[in-house]
Amino acid sequence: MEASLPLPELTADEAAHAARVLAYLVAGLEASGGRWPFAAFMAEALYAPGLGYYAAGARKFGASGDFITAPEVSPLFGDCLARQVAEVFGNLRADPGAPLTLVEYGAGSGALAVQLLQSLAELGELPDTYAIVEVSAELRERQAEAVATLPPALASRVCWWPGHAAAPWRGVLLANEVLDALPVERLRLGREGLEQLFVVASGAVETRLTGGAGLALDWQPALPALQEWFAGIDADLPLPLSLSLPVGTEFEACLAAGPWVQDALAHLAAGVALYIDYGLPRAQLYSPARPRGTFSAFCRHRQHEDALWHPGLQDLTAWVDFTGVAEAGLAAGAHVAGFTTQAQFLVNAGLDAAYAARLAGLEAGERNAQNSARQALRLAALAQGAQRLLMPQEMGERFKVLSLAKGYDEPLVGFARRDLTDTL
Numbered sequence: 001m002e003a004s005l006p007l008p009e010l011t012a013d014e015a016a017h018a019a020r021v022l023a024y025l026v027a028g029l030e031a032s033g034g035r036w037p038f039a040a041f042m043a044e045a046l047y048a049p050g051l052g053y054y055a056a057g058a059r060k061f062g063a064s065g066d067f068i069t070a071p072e073v074s075p076l077f078g079d080c081l082a083r084q085v086a087e088v089f090g091n092l093r094a095d096p097g098a099p100l101t102l103v104e105y106g107a108g109s110g111a112l113a114v115q116l117l118q119s120l121a122e123l124g125e126l127p128d129t130y131a132i133v134e135v136s137a138e139l140r141e142r143q144a145e146a147v148a149t150l151p152p153a154l155a156s157r158v159c160w161w162p163g164h165a166a167a168p169w170r171g172v173l174l175a176n177e178v179l180d181a182l183p184v185e186r187l188r189l190g191r192e193g194l195e196q197l198f199v200v201a202s203g204a205v206e207t208r209l210t211g212g213a214g215l216a217l218d219w220q221p222a223l224p225a226l227q228e229w230f231a232g233i234d235a236d237l238p239l240p241l242s243l244s245l246p247v248g249t250e251f252e253a254c255l256a257a258g259p260w261v262q263d264a265l266a267h268l269a270a271g272v273a274l275y276i277d278y279g280l281p282r283a284q285l286y287s288p289a290r291p292r293g294t295f296s297a298f299c300r301h302r303q304h305e306d307a308l309w310h311p312g313l314q315d316l317t318a319w320v321d322f323t324g325v326a327e328a329g330l331a332a333g334a335h336v337a338g339f340t341t342q343a344q345f346l347v348n349a350g351l352d353a354a355y356a357a358r359l360a361g362l363e364a365g366e367r368n369a370q371n372s373a374r375q376a377l378r379l380a381a382l383a384q385g386a387q388r389l390l391m392p393q394e395m396g397e398r399f400k401v402l403s404l405a406k407g408y409d410e411p412l413v414g415f416a417r418r419d420l421t422d423t424l
């Protein structure tokens, strides 16, 4: 990720889209009395139908997009997840009952769905249904195109649920980089107490956009719901934040995460949820080491902090409080089945075997001399992908995997070594 590159120039199409999004946001802001808590702005900037970053046509994922996620980095990610899913399915099948479902939230380009179905077919552990829950209509279309490349016996298992499960189900829930895309409130410890960031109509504070109507950021005393949230976590931490964080420290609160996790688990009768994302246990997340918090904007692989830079054209995100996700799981009747780094999870789940299998496949292909240059590139890509998934400064340590289980008590292979549950 390049922090130092200047933000890109907009094409004419992008500028026209940005102007439409801005007009929509300004109108919405005025209709809401002239100020939005940051999370309300973030929800609109990311998900407003046809306009928001995830709901319109931006490329988003991969080398030519704005950021790269693990399924786009390497198929090894899907291979390892498939091994974990297959273990759970195998155990659930031993106790015959309802069909098995794999539910993927926020399936992005559909890359992980394709990888998982292929790997699970090889492992002989296909789900009866692969249900995708996706808020973005544009991404649902892209996912359908990706799924259509699969053989009919796999593609026919995929369906899109309009929201959380409405009836009891058994199986596995996956959410890769979805929690970090839920809207957050941005907070600051002020001299007079807790402050929160609002988005206001331009002219009020620092206007980032030229030409009159626009948006600006404004710190104001926090609303009661956030005061209450802060008092709750402050009281629970071994060292209260009000004592450990210097005045001026910024941080985020994702009030949407708890209800989202609980609703998603409400009808899980037996199985496991896996949440993979960048984040930390709460006691490590809120820290003097992160004086500006973890909020970031991403555009064409540039990471920056300007939330108001052309809303609709950039991703907005913050690190996940995994303690909060675990608490929501407990409230939904689940237990924590494991918590570790992405690197450790992948190694535990058999990255070496998955790598060897893919390498053998590539080497078998290389016997055709005509293809040798292309095969050399593929071998290099396989090695680079594995490195990127594992390296601490890449995805290996920043990303964590949390598992919540309900009606399922078997140990999970992905957490067999270096389970960090006691840090939550």
Ligand SMILES: C[S@@+](CC[C@H](N)C(=O)[O-])C[C@H]1O[C@@H](n2cnc3c(N)ncnc32)[C@H](O)[C@@H]1O
Binding pocket: 054, 061, 069, 070, 071, 072, 105, 106, 107, 108, 109, 112, 133, 134, 135, 136, 139, 175, 176, 177, 178, 181, 182, 260
């Ligand atoms: C950062 S992308 C990750 C995409 C994909 N999982 C991957 O790893 O490439 C976030 C995804 O979550 C989706 N999303 C955000 N909020 C959601 C929600 N409440 N329910 C389902 N999907 C959601 C977005 O539309 C997008 O597909």
